[in-house]
Amino acid sequence: MAVAAVQAPDVTGTQNSWDNDPALTVEHLTMRFGGLVAINDLSFNVGRGEITALIGPNGAGKTTVFNCVTGFYKPTEGRIAMRHGPGQQLDAIRQLTAGGLKSQKTPEGGVFLLERMPDFEISQKAKVARTFQNIRLFGGMTVLENLLVAQHNRLMVASGFTLGGIVGLPGFRKAEQEAIDKAVYWLEQVRLIDRADDPAADLPYGDQRRLEIARAMCTEPLLLCLDEPAAGLNPRESSELNELLQYIRKNHETSILLIEHDMGVVMEISDHIIVLDYGVKISDGDANFVRNDPRVIAAYLGVDDEEIEEQPEIAALVVQAIGEEAVEEAGLTIPKGTVDEDGKTGGDA
Ligand SMILES: Nc1ncnc2c1ncn2[C@@H]1O[C@H](COP(=O)(O)OP(=O)(O)OP(=O)(O)O)[C@@H](O)[C@H]1O
Numbered sequence: 001m002a003v004a005a006v007q008a009p010d011v012t013g014t015q016n017s018w019d020n021d022p023a024l025t026v027e028h029l030t031m032r033f034g035g036l037v038a039i040n041d042l043s044f045n046v047g048r049g050e051i052t053a054l055i056g057p058n059g060a061g062k063t064t065v066f067n068c069v070t071g072f073y074k075p076t077e078g079r080i081a082m083r084h085g086p087g088q089q090l091d092a093i094r095q096l097t098a099g100g101l102k103s104q105k106t107p108e109g110g111v112f113l114l115e116r117m118p119d120f121e122i123s124q125k126a127k128v129a130r131t132f133q134n135i136r137l138f139g140g141m142t143v144l145e146n147l148l149v150a151q152h153n154r155l156m157v158a159s160g161f162t163l164g165g166i167v168g169l170p171g172f173r174k175a176e177q178e179a180i181d182k183a184v185y186w187l188e189q190v191r192l193i194d195r196a197d198d199p200a201a202d203l204p205y206g207d208q209r210r211l212e213i214a215r216a217m218c219t220e221p222l223l224l225c226l227d228e229p230a231a232g233l234n235p236r237e238s239s240e241l242n243e244l245l246q247y248i249r250k251n252h253e254t255s256i257l258l259i260e261h262d263m264g265v266v267m268e269i270s271d272h273i274i275v276l277d278y279g280v281k282i283s284d285g286d287a288n289f290v291r292n293d294p295r296v297i298a299a300y301l302g303v304d305d306e307e308i309e310e311q312p313e314i315a316a317l318v319v320q321a322i323g324e325e326a327v328e329e330a331g332l333t334i335p336k337g338t339v340d341e342d343g344k345t346g347g348d349a
Contacts, residue, residue: 016045016047016272017047017050017271018045018046018047018050018052018271018272019045019047020087020088021047021048021086021087021088022045022046022047022048022083022088023046023047023048023049023082023083023222023223023255024045024046024069024080024081024082024083024223024255024257025043025045025046025079025080025081025083025093026042026043026044026045026046026065026069026078026079026080027043027078027079027080027081028041028042028043028077028078028079029041029042029043029065029068029075029077029078029079029080030042030075030076030077030078031061031064031068031073031075031076031279032076037279038061038064038279039061039064039065039068039075039276039279040278040279040280041078041280042061042065042078042276042279042280042281043281044274044281044284046223046255046257046272047255047271047272048083048086048255049249049253049254049255050249050255050256050271050272051245051246051249051255051256051258051269051270051271051272052255052256052257052258052270052271052272052273052274053258053259053260053266053270053272053273053274054066054257054258054259054274054276055259055260055261055263055266055273055274055275055276056275056276056277056282056299057277057299057300059278060276060277060278060279061276061278061279062227062259062276063133063227063259064279065276066130066225066227066257066259068080068114068115069114069122069128069223069225069257070114070119070122070123070128070130070225071114071117071118071119071120071121071122072119074115075115078115079093079097079113079115080113080114080115081093081111081112081113081114082111082112082114082122082126082127082128082222082223083108083109083110083111083112084108084109084110084111084112084126084127084222085106085107085108085109085110086108086109087108089106089108089109089111092104092106092110092111093111093113096111096113097113101113101116102116102117102121103117103125103126112125112126114126114128123219123221126222126223127219127220127221127222127223128221128222128223128225129216129217129219129221129223129224129225130216130224130225130226130227131212131213131216131225131226131227131229132227133227133228133231135205135208135209135212136212137200137201137208137211137212137215138200139199139200139201140199140200140201141199141200142196142197142198142199142200143187143192143195143196143197143198143199143200143203143211144180144183144184144187144196144197146200146211146215147182147183147186147187147211147214147215147218148179148180148183149215150215150216150218150219151179151182151183151218151219179218182218183218184196186214186215186217186218187214189214189217189244189247190207190210190211190213190214190244191210191240192207192210192211192214195207205232205233205237206232206233206234206236206237206240206241209229209230209232209233209237209241210240210241210244212229213226213229213244213245213248217248217252217254221254222253222254222255223254223255223256223257224248224254224255224256224257225257225258225259226245226256226257226258226259226260227259228259228260228261229241229245229258229260230260230261230262230265231261231262233262238262238264238265241265242265242268242269245258245269246269258270266287267287267291270286270287271286272284272285272286273285273286273287273290275290275293275295275296275299277295277299282295282296282299283295283296
């Protein structure tokens, strides 16, 4: 699929931290599957060191965005720029775009155009890690082994691709000890150190979810993409997840991009929320802005103009939920006389 070039944005001087110092910039992203437009001209930023949530009703296109960012899909159009180091680094991104290149070191760190990179380079070089909606641990391996496997690449390099490992060179032994130390550190953070020697499949569901995050963190990502990490968790497990993500934000250089349906989790921990509906961005701001945005409320109620016209009781629900003024702002047309002052449907509507 052809990937159209896009101009670098000029968003310096905005008041949002995610615009001034983005770890990731998605610009004019479009993904088509045959005639279906799953993502349509989507642009947003993920702030450095922040938790950014991507939300929206089922089928809105959230997982497709993740698949484009992590290299599972090649976008039809658009640019996805990952930055190691602070600031916009616009010159470097312009040079890469113009030169048809994938990545470039910069005095600040480096920039990477993910839409041009294969998935293994996105994880190894651009330092983007992800978890999936359905858990993908190695169930037959122990909890500790799952975290060591995640560090396999670094250990392979340290072993000189096998030989050094077999003869036990000091460099390999040091790298091996560091890998174990890192695994133990993350097992402590996710409170699974007591289960280190148990098969991963034996863990309760919520523990497996946290182990997946620990495994991703063992690769030292600068961007961690989590696809519905709270799915299937009970309230206690959800709260442990919140704590873990907040711990990562506070103590590590990892920016987090999160798809989540659990609005309790999203509103409590997100610095920045982007809302998609039918592949289009309908809202973008902090939790307070998004939760009061009439377009978001309307999207979550799952209504459009046609339904409102055909089913006046839906109109009443929307007006009750967000008020008439907000309905107008959302661009929804409520037929006059459909709703009385109490938000009830009129008999002659
Ligand atoms: N590989 C594919 N081939 C064809 N259509 C696809 C493919 N992947 C996704 N789609 C379609 O793209 C649209 C967006 O799907 P996507 O899974 O990204 O939504 P989502 O917001 O993640 O939904 P959910 O919250 O239910 O997981 C849907 O209409 C889906 O059927």
